[in-house]
Amino acid sequence: MKKSLPVILALCLVLASCGRKGSSTRLYPMPQDGKWGYIDESGAVVIDPQYDFGWGFSEGLAAVLDSGNWSYIDVKGNTIIADTSLEVAGPFHNGMARVRVRGYWGFIDTKGSYVVQPIYRAAGPFSDGLAEVHINEKMGFINQSGRLVIDTAFFGGGTLHSCFSEGLAAASDGKAWGFIDRSGKFVIKPQFNLVSGFSEGLAVFLLGQYGFVDKTGRITINPQYELAVPFSEGFAPVKVDGQWGYVDRSGARIIQPQFDLALPFFGGIASVKVSGKWGFVNKKGEFAINPQFVAIGGFRDQLCHAWVEKIGIARIMDLGLETATVTLGPIRSKDATTGEDRRVDSDDHMVLALNIGPEFGSLDRSGALQFDMELRFSDPFTEDLAMVDIGGKIGYINRGGAYQINPAFTYAGAFSGGLALAKGEDQYGYLDTKGGWVWRAK
Numbered sequence: 001m002k003k004s005l006p007v008i009l010a011l012c013l014v015l016a017s018c019g020r021k022g023s024s025t026r027l028y029p030m031p032q033d034g035k036w037g038y039i040d041e042s043g044a045v046v047i048d049p050q051y052d053f054g055w056g057f058s059e060g061l062a063a064v065l066d067s068g069n070w071s072y073i074d075v076k077g078n079t080i081i082a083d084t085s086l087e088v089a090g091p092f093h094n095g096m097a098r099v100r101v102r103g104y105w106g107f108i109d110t111k112g113s114y115v116v117q118p119i120y121r122a123a124g125p126f127s128d129g130l131a132e133v134h135i136n137e138k139m140g141f142i143n144q145s146g147r148l149v150i151d152t153a154f155f156g157g158g159t160l161h162s163c164f165s166e167g168l169a170a171a172s173d174g175k176a177w178g179f180i181d182r183s184g185k186f187v188i189k190p191q192f193n194l195v196s197g198f199s200e201g202l203a204v205f206l207l208g209q210y211g212f213v214d215k216t217g218r219i220t221i222n223p224q225y226e227l228a229v230p231f232s233e234g235f236a237p238v239k240v241d242g243q244w245g246y247v248d249r250s251g252a253r254i255i256q257p258q259f260d261l262a263l264p265f266f267g268g269i270a271s272v273k274v275s276g277k278w279g280f281v282n283k284k285g286e287f288a289i290n291p292q293f294v295a296i297g298g299f300r301d302q303l304c305h306a307w308v309e310k311i312g313i314a315r316i317m318d319l320g321l322e323t324a325t326v327t328l329g330p331i332r333s334k335d336a337t338t339g340e341d342r343r344v345d346s347d348d349h350m351v352l353a354l355n356i357g358p359e360f361g362s363l364d365r366s367g368a369l370q371f372d373m374e375l376r377f378s379d380p381f382t383e384d385l386a387m388v389d390i391g392g393k394i395g396y397i398n399r400g401g402a403y404q405i406n407p408a409f410t411y412a413g414a415f416s417g418g419l420a421l422a423k424g425e426d427q428y429g430y431l432d433t434k435g436g437w438v439w440r441a442k
Helices: 005-011 299-310 347-356
Strands: 028-032 035-039 045-051 062-066 069-073 079-082 088-093 096-101 104-109 114-120 122-127 130-135 138-143 148-155 169-172 177-180 186-192 202-207 209-214 219-225 236-240 243-247 253-259 261-266 269-274 277-281 287-293 324-328 332-334 341-343 361-363 369-373 385-389 394-397 403-409 419-424 427-432 437-440
Touching: 028 045, 028 419, 028 427, 045 062, 062 088, 069 088, 096 114, 096 122, 104 122, 114 122, 114 130, 130 148, 148 169, 169 186, 186 202, 202 219, 219 236, 236 253, 236 261, 243 261, 253 261, 253 269, 269 287, 385 403, 403 419
Parallel strands: none
Antiparallel strands: 028 035, 035 045, 062 069, 069 079, 088 096, 096 104, 104 114, 122 130, 130 138, 138 148, 169 177, 177 186, 202 209, 209 219, 236 243, 243 253, 261 269, 269 277, 277 287, 324 369, 332 341, 361 369, 385 394, 394 403, 419 427, 427 437
16 A cells, blocks of 8 residues: 555654663653643653643753743753753753754753854754764854864755764765765765765765776776665665665675565665565565555655655655755644634654654654654664554564564554654553553553
8 A cells, every 4th residue: 555755654653762871760751632741651641731742851851842932841841951042952962952042053951051153054863973064055064062064165056964973974076975074074086976884894875877886996896877875784785676685795796686675684685675565674685574564664765765665765765865855844823813822743744753863853843843864774673673554554573573562553652761652542642562551641
């Protein structure tokens, strides 16, 4: 059964939550009658529903939206940072959060002070201690003290394209793509139409067809594939004559092209699609779990699957050389008759925001959701359970392919901390790994 993008979005709800670093407290965002609060692992309400939306906690703080203003609260519900100028508020990582003010991006610390002033048109998350930033259409990199250590001299087209992986980052001189080191020097000269980030010492490149290059700039596998995906666990999915298979680092075909779509290996198995159904193969090419599912994994997984199948891997490389942008919302608008502020969305809209996550998307003051995703492949199994859709109903299987939780849910998210946000019988709640309800909306 084919699904439109909005339906795919609605079917895959992923929980975004964590507790205070170094503390046993772990809180989970929960929707209740159009407001958001937080519960603990037992399902007890710790922070009463009172916000228009709330991200998960990171490093002891969570960004919450209330009456059009963003602030940060602690695990007791105390407001720690209140700044009405914030248009977008992201999660904390290593003591800093990415925020947007008047259309420009910067970073604040856990006290709300600016570590990096909001002067950039775009700013990516930190990777290997550096974050990509944009001034107009040129990109450079800042360090965690906010200093511009690689000048904005590279072309990025105004959208986030790159981050450092294995010591190198993709960069363009405006004509072609190559790789720079942490000093900002091209160590692999611009020569490719597109490139991925490095994974296991190799990166995918496009030069008419797809091949692989190592970190010295040596082409290790000549361009010969219709599509290719970065290496994982020693194997890379490649497309040949319309079918997908797997090659090793020498380019030898280890699993012959035979699948409609093939994705990277995680934990010794890989997702593959055959005749419209998804299953899993081992590294011998044998089916570990027979093809039987309409969809597997969460929203980001499925969007990656759709893009690689229909558009091409060049747009969804590990470091996202192009981005997908979808806008949903706002959650409130003025009533045309009374002029009163009214809520216009359902909880589904905001649960989708949780699914996308603050690292990938942003929610502005009105609740309009936009995500510019660096689409990445990920293991569909989280805490050893994978979401599977058998055609309108979602359940969870273990790595052996047996159902741990039978398909009974309209929406379901990945497990995190032993709980998953799901919807059954028109009601949201959190499941434990045995399928029991820990908490359900009243």
